[in-house]
Amino acid sequence: MNEKTYEEEMSERVxxxxxxxxxxxxxxxxxxxxxxxxxxxxxxxxxxxxxxGELTTTFFAETIENTNLPVVVNFWTSWCGHCRNFESVFAEAASELKLQALLFRVETEEEPELVRQFAMMTTPTQVVFRGGKEVARQTGVSQLPLLMEWLKPHLS
Known part of the structure; x- marks a missing residue:
C-alpha cells in the first residue's frame, strides 16, 4: 500500500x-x-x-500583485482606431487563455496615474505582469496568432 498521508496530499495541492x-x-x-x-x-x-476585465488605478496594484496567474493588460484609448480594432483580438485571446492568464484593459485617458507609472507612450500597448512585476511589453496592433506567440513564454 502506497497511500499518501493528508499532509502529503495537501503539500501537492496548488x-x-x-x-x-x-x-x-x-x-x-x-x-x-x-x-x-x-x-x-x-x-x-x-x-x-x-x-x-476593466482595471482602474484603485485596484491595479492589488490585482497584479495578488493574482498568481500572469496578468496581461492592454493599455488603450477609446478614440484610437487601432485600439478599437485590437479589442476583438484581445477578447478572443482572453477566451482562449481563461485558465492560463487574466486579461484586462486600462483606458489611458481615464487612468493618467497608470499612464505615468508605466510610462505609456503610445496605444495600444500590452504589458504582462507576473508577481506584481512587468515582465514583457509590446506596442501596436497584433493579430491573434502573433499575440498568442508573444504571450506563450509568459503563461503558467
Whole structure:
C-alpha cells in the first residue's frame, strides 16, 4: 500500500489566487476544485470568465500583485482606431487563455496615474505582469496568432 498521508496530499495541492473582476475580492482556489467553475466568495460571480476585465488605478496594484496567474493588460484609448480594432483580438485571446492568464484593459485617458507609472507612450500597448512585476511589453496592433506567440513564454 502506497497511500499518501493528508499532509502529503495537501503539500501537492496548488493554490491559485484570483482577484474578482467585479468586486475585487481576493479569492483562493485549491486545485482540487475545478478552476473553471469557481466563483467569487463575496459576490458569487464566476472568477475565470474568459472575458477582458476593466482595471482602474484603485485596484491595479492589488490585482497584479495578488493574482498568481500572469496578468496581461492592454493599455488603450477609446478614440484610437487601432485600439478599437485590437479589442476583438484581445477578447478572443482572453477566451482562449481563461485558465492560463487574466486579461484586462486600462483606458489611458481615464487612468493618467497608470499612464505615468508605466510610462505609456503610445496605444495600444500590452504589458504582462507576473508577481506584481512587468515582465514583457509590446506596442501596436497584433493579430491573434502573433499575440498568442508573444504571450506563450509568459503563461503558467
Amino acid at each position: 493554490e491559485i489566487k484570483l482577484v474578482c473582476l467585479k468586486c475585487q475580492t481576493l479569492n483562493k482556489i485549491i486545485d482540487a476544485s475545478p478552476a473553471e467553475t469557481s466563483v467569487c466568495e463575496k459576490c458569487g460571480l464566476p472568477l475565470l470568465t474568459g472575458r477582458v
